Amino acid sequence: MLIEIKNLTKNYSMGENEVPALKSINLSINKNEYVSIMGPSGSGKSTLMNILGCLDTPTDGIYKFKNVDVNSLDDDALSAMRNKEIGFIFQNFNLLPRLNALQNVELPLVYSGVPTAERKSRALKSLERVGLADRIDHKPGELSGGQRQRVAIARALVTNPGILLADEPTGALDSRTGEDIMRLFHDLHQEGNTIILITHEQEIADHAHRNIFIKDGMIHYDRPNENKKQIV
Ligand SMILES: Nc1ncnc2c1ncn2[C@@H]1O[C@H](COP(=O)(O)OP(=O)(O)O)[C@@H](O)[C@H]1O
Ligand SMILES: [Mg+2]
Numbered sequence: 001m002l003i004e005i006k007n008l009t010k011n012y013s014m015g016e017n018e019v020p021a022l023k024s025i026n027l028s029i030n031k032n033e034y035v036s037i038m039g040p041s042g043s044g045k046s047t048l049m050n051i052l053g054c055l056d057t058p059t060d061g062i063y064k065f066k067n068v069d070v071n072s073l074d075d076d077a078l079s080a081m082r083n084k085e086i087g088f089i090f091q092n093f094n095l096l097p098r099l100n101a102l103q104n105v106e107l108p109l110v111y112s113g114v115p116t117a118e119r120k121s122r123a124l125k126s127l128e129r130v131g132l133a134d135r136i137d138h139k140p141g142e143l144s145g146g147q148r149q150r151v152a153i154a155r156a157l158v159t160n161p162g163i164l165l166a167d168e169p170t171g172a173l174d175s176r177t178g179e180d181i182m183r184l185f186h187d188l189h190q191e192g193n194t195i196i197l198i199t200h201e202q203e204i205a206d207h208a209h210r211n212i213f214i215k216d217g218m219i220h221y222d223r224p225n226e227n228k229k230q231i232v
Contacts, residue, residue, distance in 0.1 A: 001067070002162060002194060003029040003052065008061035010047050010217075021047040023217040024061065029196070031162075034189045036208035036225075037198045044217040045198045046167060052196065053165050054082040066162060083111050087156030089166035093148045095140040095155075101127060102136040105155045112159065126154040130184060146177035153184060157193075164188065167198045182207045186231045203229075 010022040021044045029035060039045050050056040051063060054070060063070045065085065073081065088094075095104045105123040114122070127136055130150040140148050149169060156164055166185070170178030186207060189195050199205050206229040213220040 001028050002031045002033075002065070003027070004062070004064040004067075006062040008051065008058045008063060010044075010051065010056075011059045021217055022051075022058070025217075025219055027212070027219065027222070029194070031194055032189070032192055034185075034195045034207075034209045035197065035212060036205035036210070037196065037212045037214060038200060038202070038205050039214035039220070041200065043214045045200075045214060047217075048214065049165055049167050049196075049198055052163075053086045053088055054078050080112070083108055084159050085162040087153075087159065087161040087164045089149070089152050089156050089164065089169045091168040091171040093140070093145075093152045093172075095148060095151055097140050100137050100139050101132060101143070101151045101154075104140070104151055105158050108155060108159050122158055123154070126158040127151070129157065130154045144177075145173050146180055149173065149177075149181055150184070153181075153188075157188070163194045163196065165196050165198075168200070169197065170199070170201070170204055178204070182229075183231055207231075 005025055005027040008022055008025045012019040012021055037045055037048065051058055057071065065081070070078070102120070102123050105126050106119045109119040109122060124136065127133055130153050132147060132150050132154065135143060135147060140151070143151065170181055173181065182204065185195055185197065197204065197208055205211055206225065206227065209225055209228060211225050212222045
């Protein structure tokens with residue numbers, strides 16, 4: 001099992017009050033699954049993504065990633081794991097504006113101390129994978145929205161992470177460009193990647209093999225997608 005979550009609870013403190021964001025969630029995800037997580041605004045999707053991505057810790061319950069209890073890791077071990085194992089993809093791309101595409105994609109490897117030459121060749125390979133080999137010198141401001149998201153996906157892939165976590169990856173794109181990005185996710189899944197895709201759009205969730213719906217911090221349903229959208 002890649003991900004195992006047991007009775008996971010997250011409360012945010014707001015002064016005197018506790019805001020319950022996740023209420024005793026149970027969830028297991030295997031390697032090479034393609035899972036969507038849907039739910040209305042405020043249902044706990046981003047909270048769950050932050051915990052899955054080790055950006056935040058639960059109030060209670062167990063999160064095991066590759067059989068390691070994440071709670072047992074100290075800060076250094078946690079950030080090393082996050083950097084190596086988790087590829088994040090965000091709605092607004094989160095690229096550094098002063099760096100070109102190649103430098104943006106190299107960043108996770110800089111943090112993990114990979115030597116310069118290897119860094120460059122791996123970043124280039126990752127950009128080739130997303131179809132941007134001819135844009136490596138371009139800064140984010142010189143790229144379209146779809147191209148920026150491709151750079152972000154190349155950056156997420158460059159460490160060969162155990163999992164790709166995408167929070168509304170098509171949210172800032174027009175629907176045609178969004179479909180291109182979904183085609184790329186489809187191919188990456190076929191190549192063996194594990195993908196967790198957070199979205200509030202049914203059309204996007206239809207691409208996944210398994211659909212989870214969260215409501216009020218609880219899993220409302222978790223079922224196989226019988227009508228997986230065909231990629232043409
Ligand atoms: N940093 C925070 N401090 C306090 N409350 C928060 C914080 N982040 C999220 N919440 C609350 O937790 C709940 C779930 O939020 P979130 O996970 O962002 O939902 P979603 O991504 O599904 O829109 C909401 O009620 C939200 O207001
Ligand atoms: Mg959110």
